[in-house]
Amino acid sequence: MASDMQTDISGANAPHPSGDIGDVVLRTEGLTKHYGGVHALQDASFEIRKGEHVAIMGDNGAGKSTFVRQITAVEQRTGGKVWFDGRYVEFDGPLEAREAGIETVFQNLALADHLDVPDNLFLGREKVLFKLGPFSILDYKGMREATLAGLEKTGVKIPNIRNTIQHMSGGQRQCVAIARTATFHSKLTIMDEPTAALGVQETAQVENIIRTLKEQGEPLILISHNMRQVMDLCDRIVVFRRGRVCANLRKEETDGQDVVSYITGAKTQDQYADAA
Amino acid sequence: MAEATHGIGGLTFDASKRNLPPEAGVAIALVLIVVVFEVLGRILMNDSFLFNTRENIDGIFNVARLQIIILQVSIIGIIALGVTQVILTGGIDLSSGSIVAATAMIAMSFAQVGEINGMENTRAVFGSGWVDLPVILPVVVALACGMAAGLINGLLIAYTGIPPFIATLGMMVSARGVAKWWTAGQPVSFPTESYAAIGSGMMPVFVFVVLAILFHLILRYTVYGKHTYAIGSNEAAARMSGIKVARHKVLVYTIAGLLAGVAALVLSSKNLTAQAGMGMMYELDAIAMAVIGGISLQGGRGSIPGTVLGAMIFGVIISGFTFLRLDAYYQEMVKGAIIVGAVVLDQWRQRRAAAKA
Numbered sequence: 001m002a003s004d005m006q007t008d009i010s011g012a013n014a015p016h017p018s019g020d021i022g023d024v025v026l027r028t029e030g031l032t033k034h035y036g037g038v039h040a041l042q043d044a045s046f047e048i049r050k051g052e053h054v055a056i057m058g059d060n061g062a063g064k065s066t067f068v069r070q071i072t073a074v075e076q077r078t079g080g081k082v083w084f085d086g087r088y089v090e091f092d093g094p095l096e097a098r099e100a101g102i103e104t105v106f107q108n109l110a111l112a113d114h115l116d117v118p119d120n121l122f123l124g125r126e127k128v129l130f131k132l133g134p135f136s137i138l139d140y141k142g143m144r145e146a147t148l149a150g151l152e153k154t155g156v157k158i159p160n161i162r163n164t165i166q167h168m169s170g171g172q173r174q175c176v177a178i179a180r181t182a183t184f185h186s187k188l189t190i191m192d193e194p195t196a197a198l199g200v201q202e203t204a205q206v207e208n209i210i211r212t213l214k215e216q217g218e219p220l221i222l223i224s225h226n227m228r229q230v231m232d233l234c235d236r237i238v239v240f241r242r243g244r245v246c247a248n249l250r251k252e253e254t255d256g257q258d259v260v261s262y263i264t265g266a267k268t269q270d271q272y273a274d275a276a
Numbered sequence: 277m278a279e280a281t282h283g284i285g286g287l288t289f290d291a292s293k294r295n296l297p298p299e300a301g302v303a304i305a306l307v308l309i310v311v312v313f314e315v316l317g318r319i320l321m322n323d324s325f326l327f328n329t330r331e332n333i334d335g336i337f338n339v340a341r342l343q344i345i346i347l348q349v350s351i352i353g354i355i356a357l358g359v360t361q362v363i364l365t366g367g368i369d370l371s372s373g374s375i376v377a378a379t380a381m382i383a384m385s386f387a388q389v390g391e392i393n394g395m396e397n398t399r400a401v402f403g404s405g406w407v408d409l410p411v412i413l414p415v416v417v418a419l420a421c422g423m424a425a426g427l428i429n430g431l432l433i434a435y436t437g438i439p440p441f442i443a444t445l446g447m448m449v450s451a452r453g454v455a456k457w458w459t460a461g462q463p464v465s466f467p468t469e470s471y472a473a474i475g476s477g478m479m480p481v482f483v484f485v486v487l488a489i490l491f492h493l494i495l496r497y498t499v500y501g502k503h504t505y506a507i508g509s510n511e512a513a514a515r516m517s518g519i520k521v522a523r524h525k526v527l528v529y530t531i532a533g534l535l536a537g538v539a540a541l542v543l544s545s546k547n548l549t550a551q552a553g554m555g556m557m558y559e560l561d562a563i564a565m566a567v568i569g570g571i572s573l574q575g576g577r578g579s580i581p582g583t584v585l586g587a588m589i590f591g592v593i594i595s596g597f598t599f600l601r602l603d604a605y606y607q608e609m610v611k612g613a614i615i616v617g618a619v620v621l622d623q624w625r626q627r628r629a630a631a632k633a
Contacts, residue, residue, distance in 0.1 A: 074516060095518025110516040112509035114576040115502075123506055124517035126499050134500040134527060 101187030150183030171202025358532030366575025376555030426533015475546030508575025
């Protein structure tokens with residue numbers, strides 16, 4: 001357990017980290033999620049610092065995606081605490097998490113097929129010309145310009161942003177999903193197997209975008225099964241096994257063989273060492 | 277090729293590269309159908325379907341026929357505007373015809389006159405104390421009734437998770453029950469003059485066109501419209517993007533109910549009576565108009581102009597058959613075939629688009 005974090009909740013005060021959390025972007029303590037009797041996530045403690053790219057690895061069903069869903073408030077956690085951007089957070093829903101600056105590229109792409117690129121980028125938080133509740137008037141021009149700027153920043157090439165998503169290749173779709181991050185100047189990007197369904201070239205394209213994010217100092221949590229990719233792109237590897245964090249490894253102190261041993265359970269780290 | 281106006285660093289937005297909207301196909305179909313009737317008319321009837329052939333009337337077009345075409349589809353067209361929005365979210369609304377009946381019965385009860393030809397109106401639903409009321413009252417009642425029915429649909433669908441088909445099927449049966457129970461099956465007649473004005477002459481067309489323009493603008497330019505399309509396109513994505521899907525669905529079904537309420541007002545006013553059996557099968561005709569107009573039953577695709585064109589195709593076919601003096605039986609047979617044909621065509625177009633991508 002990370003020791004520089006105060007974990008008791010006293011009085012009406014929300015839990016606050018004691019000591020210096022410095023450049024920690026996201027920290028979880030004892031994050032737990034039960035689906036009925038299934039303990040999908042158990043006591044997961046994790047942190048990521050500014051500019052850091054952290055990989056989450058683990059077998060299918062190890063709790064990787066569940067972990068992400070708790071952070072991004074797509075689901076409500078059963079237990080545990082989350083600090084983000086220097087404050088204790090309990091997001092009400094995914095929109096609140098996004099507004100706070102956590103941008104997620106989901107495994108099953110969260111894109112609407114019949115909408116074009118700007119519509120998808122701004123889905124759920126459209127720019128409006130003036131507010132009228134649900135009937136607020138959309139600012140198409142503003143969204144288009146912000147989209148082009150976001151694509152520019154990530155180096156994503158889309159032939160025509162007014163095309164609907166359904167006419168795009170898997171790689172282009174993934175790029176659109178990733179471009180959301182750049183468009184909204186997120187504080188933390190989470191990618192859940194962003195290249196799992198892509199070909200070699202498209203994978204390279206997405207990896208390039210991830211490198212660009214690294215250069216720009218944007219922190220990233222990357223969930224991936226691809227060892228080469230993880231070793232190539234990340235500073236640190238956190239291994240999940242059976243719903244628990246079982247290893248926290250610096251890239252330079254480990255290798256593929258070592259990580260696989262943790263994933264399969266052949267090796268175990270007793271506790272979540274404060275490697276960062 | 278026109279160069280981009282908003283290009284930054286080689287990224288372009290090129291309006292001319294957008295795909296041809298599906299509405300264009302519907303418009304072509306409409307023109308083709310008109311041409312077919314025109315040709316058939318010249319051959320079989322020795323008369324023109326579209327153009328004025330009478331010496332004693334000025335004008336190029338047969339205005340009377342055009343008016344009838346649009347007049348006879350405008351009331352169901354109003355319903356179709358709401359049904360379109362429901363289908364865009366990936367849902368369906370089978371209850372609109374019954375909502376029209378129930379709403380018309382209830383609203384008309386607040387719009388009755390006190391005296392008929394100098395005699396007291398003994399058929400007034402609420403007795404002689406509730407007659408000759410200001411027209412605003414039945415209007416508000418109609419809109420409220422429609423909205424309430426739509427709200428129930430929406431709440432059922434959004435919060436119990438039952439399929440829209442079942443929820444609105446239930447409402448279809450129940451609302452018809454309300455329509456019959458209201459006066460124990462008796463028609464409600466003799467509306468006040470101001471109430472009768474709502475649906476007189478070309479008023480139904482006016483209401484239809486104004487509402488069509490309004491909802492086209494809403495779907496195209498507001499957050500409501502964007503979310504409606506997003507939910508129909510990928511509900512999970514919409515949810516993950518933070519759209520409050522359940523709340524939005526309630527709103528969409530409530531608007532559909534509201535439009536059914538408007539249709540009830542116009543229809544009962546035009547007919548000068550409300551009957552428990554009115555609006556029968558209107559829901560299916562409204563769905564058919566939307567489907568013919570290119571609204572995908574899977575949701576997420578289509579537009580109000582498409583539905584308006586679909587309604588026009590509907591009207592042209594009915595009028596064309598009457599013009600050719602063909603029996604109504606044939607009309608129904610062909611109507612059915614066209615609905616199925618439109619869906620087949622839509623699927624085919626989707627597959628072709630997917631293959632091209």
